[in-house]
Every structure is written in structure tokens, then in C-alpha cells.
Amino acid sequence: MIIGIGNDTEAISRVAEIAERQKSFITLILTPAECAAAAERKGKHQNEYIAGRFSAKEAFSKATGYGIGEKVQWQDIEILNEPNGRPVMKVKNFPYHTYVAITHSGDQVNTVVVIERLTLLEKMSIKLFPKRGVLS
Template identity: 80%
Template sequence: MIIGIGNDTEAISRVGQIVTRQTKFMDSILTPAEREQALERKGKHFHEFVAGRFSAKEAFSKATGYGIGEKVHWHDIEILNEPNGRPIMQVKNFRYKTYVAITHSGDFVNTVVIIERLTILERLSLKFFPKRGVL
């Protein structure tokens, strides 16, 4: 059962300017593993990655209705890529399944996050078959 949907759009150039001007921005927003993945990217792909993670975390905060700060902090949310490039969102102390889609077009990144409450059978299935997906 879907219990939350969040959407966020960011200008990649604006996030890039913030990253350049505020040296602590990446440390505040990204987990160490996310920073490591970001630093593997060069040129525009670096700013796209950072903007995508920022946008995904904003979309998550909208899907939960919590916002960022009181119940959930930036480092509680981590979005890493599977080997095929698919982003996977993990949230500390969060018992629901999250799905994230990040897309870039021109100077914009748009992100959608869906939060799903799983039944007991689905939770058991995930425990024994963790690679749940469409394909």
C-alpha cells in the first residue's frame, strides 16, 4: 500500500553554484558513501549527481511530511547506485520500502519518491529474496 509520494525539481546550475561557494554543503547533504560516488564523476555529471541526491532527499521529506531536521536528517537518507546505475534509497530507522527515480533534462533534475507499507508476507519475501523488482 502506497503511503507517501514526493516530488522535487532542482536547477543543476544552482546546486552547482552552492557546491562551489559553500564548501561544507556536500558534507552536510551527502553521506560519506554518496560523496565517494560523487567524486567519481567529472564535469557536469558531478553537479548532476549532487543535485539528484539533494532533490531525492527533498522528495523523501515531502513524501513523509516530516521535512528535514526534526525527525529525519540529511545523513539518515542515503541514495547509492546499483551496478546497473539504478538508484536505491536507504533510510535509517525507517520501516517502509522506498522507491526513487531521478531524471536529468537540460539544467534540471526531477525526482520522485514513493513510500510503501509492506504486508507481513512481503516483508518475509524481502528478507529471503532481497532483490525484489520488476525484472
């Protein structure tokens, strides 16, 4: 059962300008693993990556309805790519499925996040194996 949907659009150039002006912006928004993945990219692709992660975390905050800061911090959300390129979102201490789509077009990045309730069996699995779905 879907319990939340969030959407966000950002101008890639605007996020790049903020990152250039405020050097701590990237390490505030991105986890260490996301920073490492961003560092592997150069120029336009690095800016797209950073803006995409920022936008996805904003979309997550809209899907939950409680924003960033009160219950979830920027560093609690991590979006890394699978080998096939698909982004996967993991959220610290968040016992729900999260799905994320990130797309770029010109100077815009658009993201959608869907949050789905776990089945009873999945909830039992988390109790038996508490590290599942939690950032390490």
C-alpha cells in the same frame, strides 16, 4: 499500499553554485558513500549527481510530510546506484519500502519518491533481522 509520494525539481546550476560557495554543503547533504560516488564523477556529471541526491532527499521529505531536520536528517538518507545504474534509497530506522526515480534534462533534475507500507511478513523479518533497510 502506498503511503506517500514526493516530487522535487532543482536547477543543477543552482545546486552547483551553492556547493561552490559553501564547501560544507556536500558533506552536509551527502553520506560518505555518496561523497565517494560523487568524487568518481567529473564536471557536469558530478553536478548532476549532487543535485540529484539533494533533490531526491527533498522529495523524500515531501513524501513523509515531516521534512528534513525534525525526524530525519540529511545523513539518514542514502541513495546509491545498483550496477545497472538504478538508484536505490535507504533510510536509517525507516521501516517502509522507498522507491526513487531521478532524471536530468538540460539544467534541471527531477525526482520522485514513493513510500510503501511493508507487508506483515516483511515487518516480522525486520524484527528477526533488524539490520534490514537500515544504513550501516
